Structure formats: C-alpha cells, structure tokens
Amino acid sequence: MGEIMVAKHAVWPRVGDPIFNISERAQKAIEKLGKENVINATIGSLTDDDGNLITLNTVFDEYKSLPNSEIAAYASIEGQKDYLEAVKKACFKDSIPNAHIRAVASPGGSGSIKLAVWNYTNQGDEILTSDWFWSPYVSISEEVGRKITTYQLFDENNNFNFNSFRERFLDIASRQERIFTILNTPAHNPTGYSVPDNDWDKILNLSKEVAQNKDKKIILFVDVAYIDFAKDDDGCRKFFEKFTNLPENILVIVGFSMSKGFTSYGMRMGAAICISSSEDVAEQFYYSCVHSCRATWSNCNRGPMKVLANIINDPNKFKAFIDEKKIYKNMLSQRASAFVEGSKKCDLEILPYIDGFFISIPCEDPKAVSEELIKDNVFVVPLKKGLRFAVCAVSEEKCAVAPSIIKNALESVRSQNLSRV
Ligand SMILES: Cc1ncc(COP(=O)(O)O)c(C=O)c1O
Incomplete structure (x- = not known):
C-alpha cells in the first residue's frame, strides 16, 4: 500500500454498501429481463407494484x-x-x-x-x-x-x-x-x-x-x-x-x-x-x-x-394525510400477509412479523442462498443470520410466490453444502 493520507482513525475496509450492490444487480436484471420477471426485494422504501417510489401527495x-x-x-x-x-x-x-x-x-x-x-x-x-x-x-x-x-x-x-x-x-x-x-x-x-x-x-x-x-x-x-x-x-x-x-x-x-x-x-x-x-x-x-x-x-x-x-x-390536512397513508399501510399489510401465508404453505421458517417494511428468513450461509436466489431472478439482502425480504417493495402477487422459491434455494444450498462435507 502506498502513502496513507487519512488519519489512522479514518481508515476503514474498502467495501461498498452490500445492499446498494445487490440492488444494482437487481436493477440490471430488470433492464435485461423486464420487471415482471424479477423480484427485487432489496429496496428499503415503499414502492408501488411496478417498483416506483410511493410519495404522499398530501x-x-x-x-x-x-x-x-x-x-x-x-x-x-x-x-x-x-x-x-x-x-x-x-x-x-x-x-x-x-x-x-x-x-x-x-x-x-x-x-x-x-x-x-x-x-x-x-x-x-x-x-x-x-x-x-x-x-x-x-x-x-x-x-x-x-x-x-x-x-x-x-x-x-x-x-x-x-x-x-x-x-x-x-x-x-x-x-x-x-x-x-x-x-x-x-x-x-x-x-x-x-x-x-x-x-x-x-x-x-x-x-x-x-x-x-x-x-x-x-x-x-x-x-x-x-x-x-x-x-x-x-x-x-x-x-x-x-x-x-x-x-x-x-x-x-x-x-x-x-x-x-x-x-x-x-x-x-x-x-x-x-x-x-x-x-x-x-x-x-x-x-x-x-x-x-x-x-x-x-x-x-x-x-x-x-x-x-x-x-x-x-x-x-392531518386527516387527508392519514387517509392517504392508510391506502399504503393496507397495501403493505396485504403484501406482508401474502408472504406470511406463502411461507406457511411451503413450510418456510420466518421470524415473527408484526409490522413494517421487512420480513426475515433465518438460515445458514445467507450469502450463498442469496446467490442461489439470483439464479431465479429473486434479489434479497443477505444478513449475518439470514435473509431480508422487503415486502415494502414487492407486489402482493410476488410476495405470495417468493417463499416457495426461497425454500427451494435454501434446500438446494443445504444439499450442496452437505455434499461438500
Ligand atoms: C432501523 C432504522 N433506523 C433508522 C433509520 C433512519 O433512516 P433516516 O436516517 O433515513 O431517517 C432507518 C432507515 O432505513 C432504519 O431502517
């Protein structure tokens, strides 16, 4: 390494933001295959079913x-x-x-x-x-x-x-x-x-x-x-x-x-x-x-x-704001319910979801599972202890089918890892 000009306390590993990195890959897949063929569950903002950012008019x-x-x-x-x-x-x-x-x-x-x-x-x-x-x-x-x-x-x-x-x-x-x-x-x-x-x-x-x-x-x-x-x-x-x-x-x-x-x-x-x-x-x-x-x-x-x-x-103004937000709260809640129901149907273990933008799936080797999912054009964020699926950014229809795709990817990585032992 050459000259280090930053102060010692300001030297950090040269890693990009892993979430933005995987989002970029999802974006490229959408350009190539069309948004109907990709599930991009990496985004941390509320979007409509076409992936456009939702903004409250109020x-x-x-x-x-x-x-x-x-x-x-x-x-x-x-x-x-x-x-x-x-x-x-x-x-x-x-x-x-x-x-x-x-x-x-x-x-x-x-x-x-x-x-x-x-x-x-x-x-x-x-x-x-x-x-x-x-x-x-x-x-x-x-x-x-x-x-x-x-x-x-x-x-x-x-x-x-x-x-x-x-x-x-x-x-x-x-x-x-x-x-x-x-x-x-x-x-x-x-x-x-x-x-x-x-x-x-x-x-x-x-x-x-x-x-x-x-x-x-x-x-x-x-x-x-x-x-x-x-x-x-x-x-x-x-x-x-x-x-x-x-x-x-x-x-x-x-x-x-x-x-x-x-x-x-x-x-x-x-x-x-x-x-x-x-x-x-x-x-x-x-x-x-x-x-x-x-x-x-x-x-x-x-x-x-x-x-x-x-x-x-x-x-x-407050009432109009609450009423407008309610439409999207309902949308979010229907998407999350579709994911939770889908998980029950295929026996995918998820962590207890109550409210919010994300659902997590605990698993071994989250990075490998995330890569396996990319083969199916499903993009999720790998965390230390599992995967994060952004229900805030995925349509209800896709939320319903995603769990079984995830379940298959988990099983496939598990058997690949077992055969390696
Ligand atoms: C858990 C949590 N805390 C705090 C924030 C703060 O976000 P912001 O700084 O955009 O308000 C976020 C945003 O993603 C978050 O996920």
Missing part, C-alpha cells in the same frame, strides 16, 4: 405550496419551534409520557442516533442492540470509537428473549458506567417484530433495578423509524406511557424520522426526543445535542420541518 403538495423563503432560509440550529412542538405530537400522539420532554431536529433518524451515541457514551463503550439489527448502527458507533454488542432477539419459541437481554445488559452494567441500549421497535428492521408491552415492563424493571446504583447511567434509545407504518397507530404507541416517572438516571431518547412516515427519505428530517423525570437532565440533553448539531451539520432542512408542522397542526 406531503408534497404541502411542500410545493411553501414560499421559497420557507425552504431556502436557514433554520434554527435546534430546529424550528413549530416543528419541535409538532414532532412530539407526531411521535407520541395520545401516548405522551408525563415527563420533561425536549426535542432537537436531526437529519433523519440517522442523525438522531448519532446525536445520542456521541453524547451519551464514552470512548470504547459497548452499545447493546439485538442480534438482528440495522447495520448502520455499527458504522455510527465505530465512527466515534464505540462498539456494538448484541443479545439474542428471539428465544426458542420466537418470543422476545428477555433472558438474553438481561444477561447482556447486566454484563455491560458490571463493566461500564453507561448502559446504552438501542431498541428498534415497533416494526423492527429487518424482522418486522415489535417488542410487546409486557416485555417493555421487564426491560424497564431491569433498568430500574440497575439504576438503584446511582453511579450507573441507563440510556434507552428507541428507534421508531417505522412507527407510522404500524397497523395500529394508537396501540403501537402505548409503550411510550411507561416512560413516566422513571428514575433520574434512566433517560429515554426516541429517534424519530420523517423518512418512511412522510415518504421523505431524501429530505433528511428527523428528531432526537428525550424523556426524563428531571428537568435538568432534559436541559442537558438539549444543550449537548445543540452543540453537536452546530459542530456537525449546523442546521437541518427547513422545508420538511414546515411541512410536518403544517400537517400536524391543521386537522383537515
């Missing part, structure tokens, strides 16, 4: 009606006042916890994760999340010298594996001052799972037990990127109410994103929202995050902030 009509100055002007570093109020309503709806709540604008949900990780962990700390997880958690953590460590999301009955969570949580608590946990719920990426309310009780009871030691600082980061595509708008938010009256050394930070719920992926708008029983802890959150914003991206995109505030604060 969002983009509002955006295009804004005066230029409302799009072009700088925003406040922390986010516009009306946005910061409206985003709490959008996030919690009727399940707002009784606590001190402060929000800071961020570029997408990703920005909120960065704000939380940077300001609430120390150099070298381990951050806990489930073994099925969104891979940028690793990049975001490693970028600033933190490490991701995992618990098993599911037990042998495919329920939330609280014992594994507990064991890893206590292990970190025995070694670190800070126990920072990322829970991506409801509608988890990549499985579509949501942590049930009774398991939330267990997580909070464990957190309170550990919090009796006042030297420990517990941060629960709740990534709700997909919350607005959960079927039960109100039911899926009930767990927020449990964040009332927590000890001062338990801080909840919710990572909100407009990307999916407002079909605004590239507009880069989100928020980090803290929930604390202490006003002072909430103030600290606010000033630390505002400092990071100024030091990293300065202010955020003003236009989408105004769009969210205008829609949330106008009952007619």
Whole structure:
C-alpha cells in the first residue's frame, strides 16, 4: 500500500454498501429481463407494484405550496419551534409520557442516533442492540470509537428473549458506567417484530433495578423509524406511557424520522426526543445535542420541518394525510400477509412479523442462498443470520410466490453444502 493520507482513525475496509450492490444487480436484471420477471426485494422504501417510489401527495403538495423563503432560509440550529412542538405530537400522539420532554431536529433518524451515541457514551463503550439489527448502527458507533454488542432477539419459541437481554445488559452494567441500549421497535428492521408491552415492563424493571446504583447511567434509545407504518397507530404507541416517572438516571431518547412516515427519505428530517423525570437532565440533553448539531451539520432542512408542522397542526390536512397513508399501510399489510401465508404453505421458517417494511428468513450461509436466489431472478439482502425480504417493495402477487422459491434455494444450498462435507 502506498502513502496513507487519512488519519489512522479514518481508515476503514474498502467495501461498498452490500445492499446498494445487490440492488444494482437487481436493477440490471430488470433492464435485461423486464420487471415482471424479477423480484427485487432489496429496496428499503415503499414502492408501488411496478417498483416506483410511493410519495404522499398530501406531503408534497404541502411542500410545493411553501414560499421559497420557507425552504431556502436557514433554520434554527435546534430546529424550528413549530416543528419541535409538532414532532412530539407526531411521535407520541395520545401516548405522551408525563415527563420533561425536549426535542432537537436531526437529519433523519440517522442523525438522531448519532446525536445520542456521541453524547451519551464514552470512548470504547459497548452499545447493546439485538442480534438482528440495522447495520448502520455499527458504522455510527465505530465512527466515534464505540462498539456494538448484541443479545439474542428471539428465544426458542420466537418470543422476545428477555433472558438474553438481561444477561447482556447486566454484563455491560458490571463493566461500564453507561448502559446504552438501542431498541428498534415497533416494526423492527429487518424482522418486522415489535417488542410487546409486557416485555417493555421487564426491560424497564431491569433498568430500574440497575439504576438503584446511582453511579450507573441507563440510556434507552428507541428507534421508531417505522412507527407510522404500524397497523395500529394508537396501540403501537402505548409503550411510550411507561416512560413516566422513571428514575433520574434512566433517560429515554426516541429517534424519530420523517423518512418512511412522510415518504421523505431524501429530505433528511428527523428528531432526537428525550424523556426524563428531571428537568435538568432534559436541559442537558438539549444543550449537548445543540452543540453537536452546530459542530456537525449546523442546521437541518427547513422545508420538511414546515411541512410536518403544517400537517400536524391543521386537522383537515392531518386527516387527508392519514387517509392517504392508510391506502399504503393496507397495501403493505396485504403484501406482508401474502408472504406470511406463502411461507406457511411451503413450510418456510420466518421470524415473527408484526409490522413494517421487512420480513426475515433465518438460515445458514445467507450469502450463498442469496446467490442461489439470483439464479431465479429473486434479489434479497443477505444478513449475518439470514435473509431480508422487503415486502415494502414487492407486489402482493410476488410476495405470495417468493417463499416457495426461497425454500427451494435454501434446500438446494443445504444439499450442496452437505455434499461438500
Ligand atoms: C432501523 C432504522 N433506523 C433508522 C433509520 C433512519 O433512516 P433516516 O436516517 O433515513 O431517517 C432507518 C432507515 O432505513 C432504519 O431502517
């Protein structure tokens, strides 16, 4: 290797993004064979049956009606006042916890994760999340010298594996001052799972037990990127109410994103929202995050902030937005049901799906299975422990037939591997 000009901490393996790579291959197959002959289940955005990105008219009509100055002007570093109020309503709806709540604008949900990780962990700390997880958690953590460590999301009955969570949580608590946990719920990426309310009780009871030691600082980061595509708008938010009256050394930070719920992926708008029983802890959150914003991206995109505030604060616009979104929520849910039913029919094991954009299939040798599927013109994302199938981007008809194709590919790879032994 020649001269290395980047600083040591900035040298990373030269790998492309594996998801974009496989998406590109799917795109080439579509150009060659026609979209009717390809199943492209790699995309992480909601598309129609022809693969075109779905965009909500209620969002983009509002955006295009804004005066230029409302799009072009700088925003406040922390986010516009009306946005910061409206985003709490959008996030919690009727399940707002009784606590001190402060929000800071961020570029997408990703920005909120960065704000939380940077300001609430120390150099070298381990951050806990489930073994099925969104891979940028690793990049975001490693970028600033933190490490991701995992618990098993599911037990042998495919329920939330609280014992594994507990064991890893206590292990970190025995070694670190800070126990920072990322829970991506409801509608988890990549499985579509949501942590049930009774398991939330267990997580909070464990957190309170550990919090009796006042030297420990517990941060629960709740990534709700997909919350607005959960079927039960109100039911899926009930767990927020449990964040009332927590000890001062338990801080909840919710990572909100407009990307999916407002079909605004590239507009880069989100928020980090803290929930604390202490006003002072909430103030600290606010000033630390505002400092990071100024030091990293300065202010955020003003236009989408105004769009969210205008829609949330106008009952007619809000109703039109909800009604329009409902059409696509139903579409998503029918696609997912078709996939789940298809899996039952051919006995394909999938992880418990409740809501969201993706379904996961646990398997050995996911890379080989994904390559085998490409022979059948089916493109999925291989993860460490299985495959991710994007029901958000595949028609109901294709969702119904995909499971048996996947089952065949799994069996074929299994027998190839056996014959090699
Ligand atoms: C689990 C999860 N969290 C957060 C995000 C944040 O997305 P964005 O930064 O686009 O809001 C995503 C987007 O794919 C995601 O899948």
